Amino acid sequence: MLRRVLIANRGEIALRVLRSCRELGIETVAAYSEADSEALHVQLATQAVCVGPARAADSYLNQEALLTVAKAADCDAVHPGYGFLSENADFSDACAAAGLIFIGPSGDAIRKAGSKSAAREIMRAAGVPVTPGSDGAVRSAEEALPAAERVGWPVLLKASAGGGGRGIRRCDGPEDLSAAFAEAQAEARACFDSDEMYLEKLVLNPRHIEFQILADRQGNVIHLGDRDCSIQRRNQKLIEEAPARCLTPQLRREMGEAAVRAARAVGYEGAGTVEFLLDSDGEQFYFMEMNTRIQVEHGVTEMVTGVDLVRQQLRIASGLSLGIAQEDVRLEGHAMECRVNAEDPAQDFRPCPGRVEFLHFPGGPGVRVDSCLYSGCTLPPYYDSLAAKLLVHAPTRLEAVRRMRRCLEEFTLEGFPTNAELSYEILYHPVFLRGGCTTAFLDGHLKELLEFNRRLAEKEGEA
Template sequence: MALLILRRNLHGRTSSLLQARLFSRSPEAAPAEDPRRRTSEPKPIEKILVANRGEIACRIMRTARRLGIPTVAVYSDADAGALHVRSADEAVRIGPAPARLSYLSGASIVDAALRAGAQAIHPGYGFLSESAEFAQLCEENGLTFIGPPASAIRDMGDKSASKKIMGSAGVPLVPGYHGDEQDIDFMRLEAEKIGYPILIKPTHGGGGKGMRIVQSANEFVDSFLGAQREAAASFGVDKILLEKYITRPRHIEVQIFGDKYGNVLHLNERDCSVQRRHQKIIEEAPAPNVTSNFRTHLGQAAVSAAKAVNYHNAGTVEFIVDTTSGQFYFMEMNTRLQVEHPVTEMIVGQDLVEWQIRVANGEPLPINQSEVPLLGHAFEARIYAENVPKGFLPATGVLHHYRPVPGTSSVRVDTGVEEGDTVSMHYDPMIAKLVVWGESRSAALVKLKDSLSKFQVAGLPTNINFLRKLANHWAFEDGNVETHFIEHFKDDLFDDSCHEKEAYEEAIYGAALVSACICNKEHSNFREGFPGGNGLNSIWYANPPFRVNHCAKCVFEFQWDDDYDSTGSKPLVLSLTYQADGHYDIEVEGEGNSLGFHVKVTYLGNRDFRVEVDGVSIQVSLATYEKDLDKHIHIWHGSKHYHFRQKLGQPLFDDDDSQHKPSFEMASHPHGTVVAPMAGLVVKVLAKDGMRVEEGQPILVLEAMKMEHVVKAPSAGHVHGLAVTAGQQVPDSSVLFSIKVSNSFTTNFFNESTNLNEDWLTISPDITHRNSIQTIKNTSK
């Protein structure tokens, strides 16, 4: 099967015919054989099994499809209907939902490839992508592993061994201990020799999993044991290394590529400094505010690192840069394709997955170092299902509304989900990667801001608004980034109190738009995508006195959920009068605010409306769904997004009919209750019911989406109602335990001051989540 391969230029257009290669054998020329016959001879690539899920699986399949190569998906029970399964030519079930029984089962994946008749396996990133044992297993079964050789994965996967190799190759290293001895007392002495603060890291894996910053000796034991536990759970190896912690670092990495003929080059660098929980959320290429001399030396060091382990295929050499001295140090090498590889693709105009397939099939690199371009600037923003106000805890749920920004020649969205899909607790909570390109950093940043404002997701919390805040921050605009950027500017990024009045007034405007659009939808006898519909369920039927050629009044009560306001939702009451000429007169009452609007609405289809407000025409999008006894309503207009809630079953009523007015009291937990901040698995219980504890003392450890969270006592007292056990799954917001205050002064104070009948410490769920949960682990890069 001869394939004509066309290279696309930076803007996605075909620029020239570069080469015609015989990429694989003709099916007619291949001898008949049992597809499950095991052999050590790798075959030319005619079919690829993608040993991954989500957006990276879909991204690999797109390139394979362009090259004319069929693909095989693998899936767990939780992913039976996932987008990557629907995107492949074939799909094979490999096990139940837990990753260790499916996506981490190398034997099952190799068996699936042999049964499907695939010649190669692409591991993507995460899961088995950096497993030397899996790469070796592929080779032993005559399958081409689309990645580096097992020896390179083994050398660079062990961070202790890799640092020794890098030291011999002359690559700068951070001071630390990278040896084999793991006795905790020995390691504690090594930490003291290095000097606090130190960084504890697993020797295997990546993505910040198991990483701990230890500020003092009294934190060492708990941090060390926790890092070992996470490392064993994530990578199957609990070996740890210690490094001096650089207090003001930048994280800059270099994309390298090698072929099987000893050629190695780099494709410029990426800055990945903006992180939360040691995980990147905005990456860019090239790195801002570095000199050409720095760039040259950094690239040379990365190439030296790759050559030291006879590397071929895609890899990334990560460096930590001390912003005070400008010195860079080798941190680790990721022996796989990175999540953020698209920003490199944008500035060099190449498809790195195509390079991976060609190199794995024995072809040389298509260009040399002098031919590597540096074209413009690119950003990638990772869009996650997560609850930002609760410390970026991962979220689960259904994507009731999912409308990514449209792709263009300079805007790209890599995603592994579609509207209606579920983000589960079993895997990484990434929804999509938004990638933009511009001729300059400032031009690219404008596109990033605009694209984020148009990216619509409803059904579960996301970090989109937070990403917008990052992109609009003055220090980020100036390119003054470091790994503590979010913590350093937390007051700017999380505190909206100075804009609270303005935001509330805008929410009132948004609520007016919502009520008008919903009424228009009902009154126009449309029902697509909106619960409630028309006919006997219509609000106009259910709420007299609507009559033809007469006015009709309805009253809406909403709760406005402000993403960054920890005080909770705010009530809004709207009175809407439908006029015979098709307009709505709307009066809104809020917290000390009363505003009126004259509105006309036209439904455009696909949940879009044209709304004329007091003579000004705008276009809005509306999404509604039901969840947790509420109807949730999202509206987007321009760069604004608002989220409102109504109680299910709440009638709309003429404003004189006050007997139907519903109550909007929020559900609350009993006094002193600490609840689960997310659905997850109880990994360890550190206390017993009735046990006396101090404020901040760890009570139990939860795990979800490869992340551990320590749940601590919010106050001194006695643990009450602790019924969960290790290995138990707990739902989101389920009761974990309560703290009974035993201090007589505190008890008397509460009893006398608040008339409480019990001596329980009153803690709102929001405060409990914020103060009692400590995130100590993150998902993969």
């Protein structure tokens, strides 16, 4: 096994990686910014080193500083978590050149899968269905226009190196293209240090279904089932669950096999996710993108399979085989995750991080909380607004919904607003309870959900 790992990330994922390392007897070195000096993972790591100021470009995206710390601390591997440099092919290559193991795929695999425009062509060749779109990257709005006219409006402009809903803009007609292209490209450049864009047909009212994959150096590739991530706002997920209620056994098998083919096509190694769009009829699916990293929502897969995905990442990076065959994978019960973000839904989801004055997490059977917060800490304003992930597991979907409601009722965070109440309202919505939500659900029902929330707050104020 690995001996010492640099955790080149922050927040709950840094803490998640640290915990798996500790259980395996692996020492950890936390690379942190000045804004995260009091972070929980910094306090719990074997060693912690500040790599720069608060701004991500000067710290968590500073490859030279991270590699310097890793070598000085005598690390033998780097875990990039998700976001930041986790899907940066150059960083993967730089780690290898420095004699460090990058806990993730090779730079070549990241380039093939991580560039969404290139991945589409690879998937086509591998027999994986893809949404109609541009042939490769588009360099300008003028270059994107013929592709948009060919596939038909509306379309999506997407960052080739994107993720987390960033670098994406919808265009309903030619008049939207120029401004949307400039906005998406600027956001992509700031978030991913890459401004390459591509275009694809917008599949209206689809479900967002993704498959978790694992691949080792010995050529073994398996999938660990599916997740439904259709509850999202502006392409950022809010509630995820596993398995997807809408999939038939046959469709689940076909999509799982397509996900494995996708991983093989790029020579993948490690944990990753193949994301699909399932049309509104629930019959045709399309490859959307491949995320070459651990996902925010990986916990729901862990709960239904019993497989520790971070432990598997560490095993694979150590050169060990998976030790799990496809026939060994069983999906037991139902799992659900609610992301708690430091944002105010009533103020157009304005980010509002700050100091945590009081914090109480839910507990009990089948409950898991992934968070780096503690009473008295400060959630910095420089990074993602994710404050906590509440996860539950139960024998059935309805029981999982009821358990999550109970968890949200117990969850208490004083100091800044969160979206927890909005998630609570969603869990009572009849469309959600029937399992009929598409990616358009939240946009279509947000007004009524917020209005109900407002009336409830007024009644509580009167009482």
